[in-house]
Amino acid sequence: MHKKVNIKTIAAELGVSPSTVSKALKDSHEIGVETRARVQAFAKMYNYKPNSLALSLRNQKTMVIGVIIPQITHHFFTRVISGIEFVANQKDYNLMICLSKDEYEKEIQNIEMLTNGSVDGLLISIANETLEKGEFGHFERLLNQEFPIVFFDRIPPGIQADKVIVDDEAGGYNAGKLLLSKGRKKLGIISTPEHVTVGVLREKGFYRAIQEAGVEVLPQFNVKIEEKFDIDNQIDQLFTQKEFPDGIFAVNETYAALAMKIAQKRGFHIPRDIAFIGFTDGVISRLTTPTMTTIAQHGHNMGNKAAELVIQRIYEQENDKTPYQTVVISTNIVEREST
Amino acid sequence: MHKKVNIKTIAAELGVSPSTVSKALKDSHEIGVETRARVQAFAKMYNYKPNSLALSLRNQKTMVIGVIIPQITHHFFTRVISGIEFVANQKDYNLMICLSKDEYEKEIQNIEMLTNGSVDGLLISIANETLEKGEFGHFERLLNQEFPIVFFDRIPPGIQADKVIVDDEAGGYNAGKLLLSKGRKKLGIISTPEHVTVGVLREKGFYRAIQEAGVEVLPQFNVKIEEKFDIDNQIDQLFTQKEFPDGIFAVNETYAALAMKIAQKRGFHIPRDIAFIGFTDGVISRLTTPTMTTIAQHGHNMGNKAAELVIQRIYEQENDKTPYQTVVISTNIVEREST
DNA sequence: TTTAAGTACGAAACCGTTTTCGTGTTAAAA
DNA sequence: TTTTAACACGAAAACGGTTTCGTACTTAAA
Numbered sequence: 001m002h003k004k005v006n007i008k009t010i011a012a013e014l015g016v017s018p019s020t021v022s023k024a025l026k027d028s029h030e031i032g033v034e035t036r037a038r039v040q041a042f043a044k045m046y047n048y049k050p051n052s053l054a055l056s057l058r059n060q061k062t063m064v065i066g067v068i069i070p071q072i073t074h075h076f077f078t079r080v081i082s083g084i085e086f087v088a089n090q091k092d093y094n095l096m097i098c099l100s101k102d103e104y105e106k107e108i109q110n111i112e113m114l115t116n117g118s119v120d121g122l123l124i125s126i127a128n129e130t131l132e133k134g135e136f137g138h139f140e141r142l143l144n145q146e147f148p149i150v151f152f153d154r155i156p157p158g159i160q161a162d163k164v165i166v167d168d169e170a171g172g173y174n175a176g177k178l179l180l181s182k183g184r185k186k187l188g189i190i191s192t193p194e195h196v197t198v199g200v201l202r203e204k205g206f207y208r209a210i211q212e213a214g215v216e217v218l219p220q221f222n223v224k225i226e227e228k229f230d231i232d233n234q235i236d237q238l239f240t241q242k243e244f245p246d247g248i249f250a251v252n253e254t255y256a257a258l259a260m261k262i263a264q265k266r267g268f269h270i271p272r273d274i275a276f277i278g279f280t281d282g283v284i285s286r287l288t289t290p291t292m293t294t295i296a297q298h299g300h301n302m303g304n305k306a307a308e309l310v311i312q313r314i315y316e317q318e319n320d321k322t323p324y325q326t327v328v329i330s331t332n333i334v335e336r337e338s339t
Numbered sequence: 340m341h342k343k344v345n346i347k348t349i350a351a352e353l354g355v356s357p358s359t360v361s362k363a364l365k366d367s368h369e370i371g372v373e374t375r376a377r378v379q380a381f382a383k384m385y386n387y388k389p390n391s392l393a394l395s396l397r398n399q400k401t402m403v404i405g406v407i408i409p410q411i412t413h414h415f416f417t418r419v420i421s422g423i424e425f426v427a428n429q430k431d432y433n434l435m436i437c438l439s440k441d442e443y444e445k446e447i448q449n450i451e452m453l454t455n456g457s458v459d460g461l462l463i464s465i466a467n468e469t470l471e472k473g474e475f476g477h478f479e480r481l482l483n484q485e486f487p488i489v490f491f492d493r494i495p496p497g498i499q500a501d502k503v504i505v506d507d508e509a510g511g512y513n514a515g516k517l518l519l520s521k522g523r524k525k526l527g528i529i530s531t532p533e534h535v536t537v538g539v540l541r542e543k544g545f546y547r548a549i550q551e552a553g554v555e556v557l558p559q560f561n562v563k564i565e566e567k568f569d570i571d572n573q574i575d576q577l578f579t580q581k582e583f584p585d586g587i588f589a590v591n592e593t594y595a596a597l598a599m600k601i602a603q604k605r606g607f608h609i610p611r612d613i614a615f616i617g618f619t620d621g622v623i624s625r626l627t628t629p630t631m632t633t634i635a636q637h638g639h640n641m642g643n644k645a646a647e648l649v650i651q652r653i654y655e656q657e658n659d660k661t662p663y664q665t666v667v668i669s670t671n672i673v674e675r676e677s678t
Numbered sequence: 679t680t681t682a683a684g685t686a687c688g689a690a691a692c693c694g695t696t697t698t699c700g701t702g703t704t705a706a707a708a
Numbered sequence: 709t710t711t712t713a714a715c716a717c718g719a720a721a722a723c724g725g726t727t728t729c730g731t732a733c734t735t736a737a738a
Binding site: 018057 | 696697
Binding site for chain 2: 257
């Protein structure tokens, strides 16, 4: 690769010192107008751009925000990222995106890599494996150092920090209320294992709505999907017993879409026999048949907020720190044909 | 933020020189065993990690690969990224992902930012606006500098460079053949405007299959979607005329899913009245009703190949350069219910 | 006793910038 | 004619590491 021009080569070429070049490029009037013009013309001609590593090292800031997400193929996270990017971009920050693949070890590696000077702040959505283990020492170390860090969506329970979350409990509650308002009485839920905090919260809200209405969910109408086993089979159990639900809430879009297909295959009509409601703001819900009612999550907003928070932390002075904040992104119901 | 320990602070604390610390940390036997042990213990205790900016500046390599994609919310690109990440990770590279938002200006900004020392190589899928304009000077400058750069999916036409592409033409051809093999004679296509190279190629392959069979596509059965107008209306035109097609190929998954819904709303049965085939490897096709036959693109493979190519270029010596390569990722048909 | 070879460490340069602090020259003021 | 100020520029340190080259000291061989 051909070497790029740098300040030294320009200086040598023009017979001046590096300091002069540096100043001339910033149009400092410490330097004579003629020299300034020569340097600037030369720089433009050779398309000089300052080396950002050197700048970062010198200025002790990189203008980069690190983002660690579990999976990039999850549509929700890409929405969040585009929200982060939107705000970061406005404030001249760039993004360094890393994937933990839901693994504890990779998450630690990513954090170590990013916090060795590469980024000014960090945005994290925690890996499932970390959540399962319940080990958050790697986060606590950073928080003690007062490294700017904001958690979003999947947050560490019981740890003081800046957080941006979806109001999952309220979303689940509203989903339950909606089904009830449609006259559904035999409700079912497709959920996730314990350690997935967002799933648990959505389920909790759903049960709150139901208990308020004095209705009960039969144990066999509560399916907790284990992704390592066949998902279709697990869902199918909802429709193969003597009784079947007439309204189903799934804690994410994919489970809801799958459940709709399986129900239809079993001969049920949607929404006449069974109503369905999903959770997320993905691309799937408006393309299913019938189209799916969902609790919209507004991932883009979440990204905006998270980026704003972390940038605020980065600019904060050592002396006046504001206390940790938790921003809640509210959901709303998008009603379509499935209810 | 509390300052992190660095080599200097360790040196001062232990009463040795920075060089000694540096060597001790690498277990150089230039340093006495006792000193080595003291330094290493101290470093471990204070969780010392070398500053990566300093390392990059010194070593003239960052171990980072830049990736520029038009949109992160496109599922295909996330598959490619996860493929890139897989290979990069194995070879100790990290990713810096930037979004051009399909804008020419942002693409240029991203490139300038990334090539000022931040990354060792670049992976690019070109913005639509750039493709429309046909201005590739910013790429050519980099190529002339022999900066390691690999284009994927959306490539600059007529420019010598390393490229990884999907065999779009063959995919379109196979889609056409499949519809014909199902006895369909009145074929339609939902495509994209001229400048979207991948759409054009898929269309070209489709027409080749059709011409080989001696069939013709009526002009009104060729819809080129303009995203700035209402997409549903544009698609609907296929089903509101005297004649209607009995087999439709859409150059992406979303258009195909939309078209299926619209056709069903118009009372057509799929696949009896009309067969549908889409293009991509997204999450939608197995969740539509009926499930959708598609040409699978294998974005993950594309990411693998692109990463391998660029890393190969990075390691390449100044003297023995290999000629530019174009890797073609072949597609395959995934047949589902819509045909 | 002198010389040679290890051993254990430090000084300094370098990567590409910025910035502070001189310093030599010229022109204006005293 | 001397002092002062303005002007135009350069030297050097700093950011946080690595690495080459010395060098002082010890020990073994001549």
